[in-house]
Amino acid sequence: MPSQKYSRRNFLQGCSAAIAGLAGARLTHLAFAQQDHQADTLVVVFLRGGWDALNVVPPREGEDRGYYEAARPDIKITNLLPLNDRFGIHPALAPLHELYQQGKMAVVHAVGLNYDTRSHFDAMEYIELGTPGQKNTASGWITRHLQTTGASSIFPALSTSGAPSSLLNFTPTVNLNDPAEFTQWDNGLAASQQTALRQMYSGETLLHRAGIRTLDSLEIVHPLVEEEYQPSNGARYNDDELSQQLKTVARMIKLDAGLRVATVDYGGWDTHEYENDGNGGYIAELLGNLASGLANFYLDLDSGYTNRLSVVVISEFGRRLVQNESYGTDHGHGNVMFALGGGVNGGQVYGAWPGLHNDQLYDHADLAITTDYRQVLSEMLIRRLGNTDIASVFPGYTPAAEMGIFKEL
Numbered sequence: 001m002p003s004q005k006y007s008r009r010n011f012l013q014g015c016s017a018a019i020a021g022l023a024g025a026r027l028t029h030l031a032f033a034q035q036d037h038q039a040d041t042l043v044v045v046f047l048r049g050g051w052d053a054l055n056v057v058p059p060r061e062g063e064d065r066g067y068y069e070a071a072r073p074d075i076k077i078t079n080l081l082p083l084n085d086r087f088g089i090h091p092a093l094a095p096l097h098e099l100y101q102q103g104k105m106a107v108v109h110a111v112g113l114n115y116d117t118r119s120h121f122d123a124m125e126y127i128e129l130g131t132p133g134q135k136n137t138a139s140g141w142i143t144r145h146l147q148t149t150g151a152s153s154i155f156p157a158l159s160t161s162g163a164p165s166s167l168l169n170f171t172p173t174v175n176l177n178d179p180a181e182f183t184q185w186d187n188g189l190a191a192s193q194q195t196a197l198r199q200m201y202s203g204e205t206l207l208h209r210a211g212i213r214t215l216d217s218l219e220i221v222h223p224l225v226e227e228e229y230q231p232s233n234g235a236r237y238n239d240d241e242l243s244q245q246l247k248t249v250a251r252m253i254k255l256d257a258g259l260r261v262a263t264v265d266y267g268g269w270d271t272h273e274y275e276n277d278g279n280g281g282y283i284a285e286l287l288g289n290l291a292s293g294l295a296n297f298y299l300d301l302d303s304g305y306t307n308r309l310s311v312v313v314i315s316e317f318g319r320r321l322v323q324n325e326s327y328g329t330d331h332g333h334g335n336v337m338f339a340l341g342g343g344v345n346g347g348q349v350y351g352a353w354p355g356l357h358n359d360q361l362y363d364h365a366d367l368a369i370t371t372d373y374r375q376v377l378s379e380m381l382i383r384r385l386g387n388t389d390i391a392s393v394f395p396g397y398t399p400a401a402e403m404g405i406f407k408e409l
Helices: 008-021 062-071 091-101 120-129 141-148 179-184 187-200 206-218 241-253 281-301 373-384
Strands: 027-033 041-048 105-112 153-155 157-159 173-175 259-267 309-315 335-340
Touching (some): 041 281, 091 281, 141 259, 241 281, 259 281, 335 373
Parallel strands (some): 157 173
Antiparallel strands (some): 309 335
């Protein structure tokens, strides 16, 4: 593709096209607001399908290693990269292991949704709404965070494939594919295009009002860079879906337009069959894409942005300890989360480890949960995003003592 000039006018035109055409990709949401420059930009990477925490961060020695190998004779992970004396990380995650060693990434084990469900839909809803066991909540946890911090929206939420429940009722919503597509509009027709769109959205319905608010907000968005986007520090994004989403997020962060939150989806983690065939297998491909995407995203932003960046990687649940007859793993309970950023006390594995003996397993089948996922998010909100109103963000939840995963602002 030839290099293209990429101006503020192009951006306004392209966003208008997104409003009118309701185009979509896999980037789920971006919420722009008047940014508190002391607060981090939050990026939530949700791994849809329930990733296998025990093959992502397995025990590497002792009795638990023995229980692990006995339960997974065909899909156990060897050649682990060491995290500490107890745990290792899957070799496909080598780029993230480097960030861990540099103190830029932390691991939280035996963490998750402390509610008894093995339904993908229910677990994802509970996590994203922030109200385990209650699905009729009117807003998502990120929406309530933005509301309690007084976010004054310059640019509305951008969504693909439907809005995530974590941003439920954060409106209006605009779909976004690739910012480069904004250049397809003819500069000479910009005025008539804007006029036509305003006439199109001149009604009083919620959709009409959302369109007008979006058009108004676009007028004050900062200009994009003038040249085709070039990642910083030699970062090279692959062509897979996740990497391209993260590339778009990095580009939008560099606008310095007050990006507050981005949520990104990466699906395919429902590993019921042939999870690991001895040559890497299905999970290795997924983890390789995850590691490459996040490592290049971090490298791209490691030029003045990572000190105000908090990335959390989460999935709805883990997998059962014992492999199934199809050389995969079924829906489980306990999980693992990653946290990345300049404000992370990295290079450590957090959380109380419950053990893998049958008497230590949840329901005698799954890794038990010793840390509520909301504990990790609450500490991040307080320490990195300047939000102490946890009761509003996670109603009914009282955080335990802070774990020290995140540094104070």
